[in-house]
Amino acid sequence: MGASVNGFRRLSTASVIRGGKGWSLLGARCSGCEAPIYPVLTVCPHCGGRDFVALPLPTIGTLYCHSVVHMGPRGVDTPYTVGYVDFSEGLRVFGRIEMEAGAVQTGQQLELRVKAANKRASQFIYFFAAPGEVPRQVSS
Numbered sequence: 001m002g003a004s005v006n007g008f009r010r011l012s013t014a015s016v017i018r019g020g021k022g023w024s025l026l027g028a029r030c031s032g033c034e035a036p037i038y039p040v041l042t043v044c045p046h047c048g049g050r051d052f053v054a055l056p057l058p059t060i061g062t063l064y065c066h067s068v069v070h071m072g073p074r075g076v077d078t079p080y081t082v083g084y085v086d087f088s089e090g091l092r093v094f095g096r097i098e099m100e101a102g103a104v105q106t107g108q109q110l111e112l113r114v115k116a117a118n119k120r121a122s123q124f125i126y127f128f129a130a131p132g133e134v135p136r137q138v139s140s
């Protein structure tokens, strides 16, 4: 995959890209069996193929399941919510959900959000939030 794929510009992380429509997770589609893959691997887990084309994922997905974390890593405020979000490409992506814990409901739509992980904006992290809703400040 080159520096620019489908009009998307790759940033320093391999999995998050910014294009004309905003942020997206960058997956891949196997050239051998057409299977969508995220995160990107070097070998297709379905057919063993090694040729892929870039596949920016949809930004809206459906929450498959979630859980509230009460004891997190040092320096991370708790409680916070994590979950698996299903995308129309048939992929299930794990991530943090930036919503009030009591407001999160399995089956609801969630939207991908991206923010800089440091002041230089050399790395980015993603999380999920209700579509159109401005999430509370994320602690990093």
Ligand SMILES: [Zn+2]
Pocket: 030, 031, 032, 033, 034, 035, 044, 045, 046, 047, 048, 049
């Ligand atoms: Zn394959």
